Amino acid sequence: MQYLYKQIILLITLIGIVSAQTIELYGKKLDIHKDEVILEVSGLVCSFCAVGLQGGLSSLKDVDKKKYIDGVFVNVEYQYAVIAEAADKDIDIDKAIELIVKSGYEVKTVFTNRTGEKIETRKIESKKDEK
Amino acid sequence: MKNKCISLFFLSVVAFAHQPVMDMAPRWSGGYGFQVRYESFGSDRTINDKDILSSYYQQTVWLEGVYTWHRSKRITFKLPYHSIEDKDADVIAIDNSLGDLIVALPLKKYSNFNRSTQNIGFTPQIRLPLNKDPGINSGHLGAGVSLTYSLESFSFYQMYDVFGWVYDDKNSQLGLDINVGIHPYHNNKTNTGIFLIWDVSGRWEDDSSVLLSGPVLMPYRHKMMARLEVKFPVIENGKSTQLSRGITINTGIGFVF
Numbered sequence: 001m002q003y004l005y006k007q008i009i010l011l012i013t014l015i016g017i018v019s020a021q022t023i024e025l026y027g028k029k030l031d032i033h034k035d036e037v038i039l040e041v042s043g044l045v046c047s048f049c050a051v052g053l054q055g056g057l058s059s060l061k062d063v064d065k066k067k068y069i070d071g072v073f074v075n076v077e078y079q080y081a082v083i084a085e086a087a088d089k090d091i092d093i094d095k096a097i098e099l100i101v102k103s104g105y106e107v108k109t110v111f112t113n114r115t116g117e118k119i120e121t122r123k124i125e126s127k128k129d130e131k
Numbered sequence: 132m133k134n135k136c137i138s139l140f141f142l143s144v145v146a147f148a149h150q151p152v153m154d155m156a157p158r159w160s161g162g163y164g165f166q167v168r169y170e171s172f173g174s175d176r177t178i179n180d181k182d183i184l185s186s187y188y189q190q191t192v193w194l195e196g197v198y199t200w201h202r203s204k205r206i207t208f209k210l211p212y213h214s215i216e217d218k219d220a221d222v223i224a225i226d227n228s229l230g231d232l233i234v235a236l237p238l239k240k241y242s243n244f245n246r247s248t249q250n251i252g253f254t255p256q257i258r259l260p261l262n263k264d265p266g267i268n269s270g271h272l273g274a275g276v277s278l279t280y281s282l283e284s285f286s287f288y289q290m291y292d293v294f295g296w297v298y299d300d301k302n303s304q305l306g307l308d309i310n311v312g313i314h315p316y317h318n319n320k321t322n323t324g325i326f327l328i329w330d331v332s333g334r335w336e337d338d339s340s341v342l343l344s345g346p347v348l349m350p351y352r353h354k355m356m357a358r359l360e361v362k363f364p365v366i367e368n369g370k371s372t373q374l375s376r377g378i379t380i381n382t383g384i385g386f387v388f
Contacts, residue, residue, distance in 0.1 A: 026246070043243025045285045047317050047324050048351050051387060052159030054322070068320075075319045077285050079246070104158035104202040106243050 021119045023111055028078045034116035035064065035085040037093060040109040041100055044079040049104065056099040057081060062089035090114070097124060154281065154290065155356075157199045157387045158241075166385030168193040168358075173216075174377030178367040184221075187374050190214045191230070193383070202241055209233040231271065232259045237279075252279035258296070273298040288312045288326060302337040312347070323352045330360055339369035341376055357384045 063071035067084035110122040173188030197207045211230035235256035258273035277294030292308040312328030326349040345362035362379040
C-alpha cells in the first residue's frame, strides 16, 4: 500500500513538473502552471492597498476560489498577482487588467501557460486610469 | 456636566491624522473604510517647566470614514467626541461633548514605478461646528488645505504633509507632518505585516508653536490595520504662560472594503 502511495506522489510531481514553466521577475523564479495567469503589476508595493486588488480579481468569472485567498495570490515584494483559473476555463484577462487599473496600478506583462507546454507573454501598453 | 473651558492658552492641534484608512487605502474605485481612533494628551506643567496650579487633559475618540470613487478622488469625514478636564487653581471645568466635524476631499495623483509607487495629494477641507456652545476644541468654523507627498517601496515608506487652517474665531495655523519608516515584515499568503515609522509633527500659530515626535507601530492583517503612536513634545514655544501638551498617545483601528 505504501508503495502505491509513493507511486502516486511521484506521478503527481512529474505531472506538476511537466505542466509548469518558469519565468523570472526581479530575480525571482516563478512557475506558471496551466491553470494560472500571472500579471506583473507596477506600483504594487503597498500590502494594505493590495487588499482591494485581491478582492477585485477574486470577483472575476472562472476563478478557482479554492486556491490561494479566494483564487488570488498577491506578492508585493516582487509586484505580481497570480489568478487561479477553474479547470478548463480561461479568465477574461482584459477584464483583469481593467480591474487592476481601477485598483490604482498598471499592468506591465501578462504571463499564461494555456497549453501547459509554452509560456505566452503579453506586454501591456501603459493604460492609465488617471484623469 | 459642561462648563465653558477656562485656563491658560493651550495650543490646539487640529487633527489631520495621516491614518492608514485615510492615506494608504482604499485606493481602489468604490472602496470605503472606517476607523476609530483614541487620542489623549495633556499635562500639569508649563512649557518652561514651572509647576503651577493648572492642568489640562484631553481625551478624544474619533470616528472617521472614507469613500473612494476613483483612485484620484476621495471624500473623508472625521467626527470627534472630546472629554476635557481643564483645571485652573480651584476651578475645574469639564467638557464632554461632540467636537467639530471635519470633511475633506483628498485629490491624489498616483505614479507607479517598477519597485515603488508615489502620490501627490491636494486636500481642501472644512471644519463644521456641530455644537453651538463652544468648548476649547469645538464650535468654530474653519477651512484648510493640505499638500501631501508620499513615496513607498516594499521596504520603505515616507510621507510629507504641509497644511494650513483658518478659523472664524482665532488665529490661523500651519502644520507639517513627516512619516518615515520601514516595512520589516510581510507575509504574502495572509497579507499580514507591520510598519515601523517615525513621526514628526509641527504646528505653528501666531504666538505659539510645538514640535512633537515619536515612534509609530502599524500592524495590519488583510482588511484591518491598526496604529499605535506615542509622541513627545520636543519643542514648545509660547509668548504667554502656556501649559505643555505633554505626551500624546494615539491609537486606532481601521477597516477597508
